[in-house]
Amino acid sequence: MYIDPAVPGHFPNKVELKATIGVDVTLDTPNVLVRIWRAGTEIFYARTELEENFNDDGIISLHMVDVNVPAGVQNYQLIVENQDVGSVATVVGPVIFSALAIGG
Secondary structure, three states: OEEOOOOHHHOOOEEEEEEEEEEEEEEOOOEEEEEEEEOOEEEEEEEEEOOOOOOOEEEEEEEEEEEOOOOEEOOEEEEEEEOOOOOEEEEEEEEEEEEEEOOO
8 A cells, every 4th residue: 555645635644444354164163363464563453253053154344444554655464363273264265455545
C-alpha cells in the first residue's frame, strides 16, 4: 500500500483492510486466530471458534480501518493460526486480502 505524502487530503492517513478466509474443520472445535501486521507490528487480531459439526467448511470475514498510517509504502500481512493443539483446521480458500487508502 502506498500513502502519498504529497497529497494533504490523505491526512489522517487511513487504510481500509478486508479479509476473507475459507477454512475446513476436520477435528474438534479449533480456536482460529487471525492477525494483521503492518511493517512488522501487529495492529489487529481476532479469534473465532469453529465447530466441526456445524461449520466444517466455513468463511472467516473481517473488516477494519488502520488509522494514522505513516506516509510512504506500507506492507500488510495476514496471518491465520489454529491455537488448539488437539483440533484440526485448514485454510482451503478462498483467501482474499485487500487494502484501500481512504484518506481523511
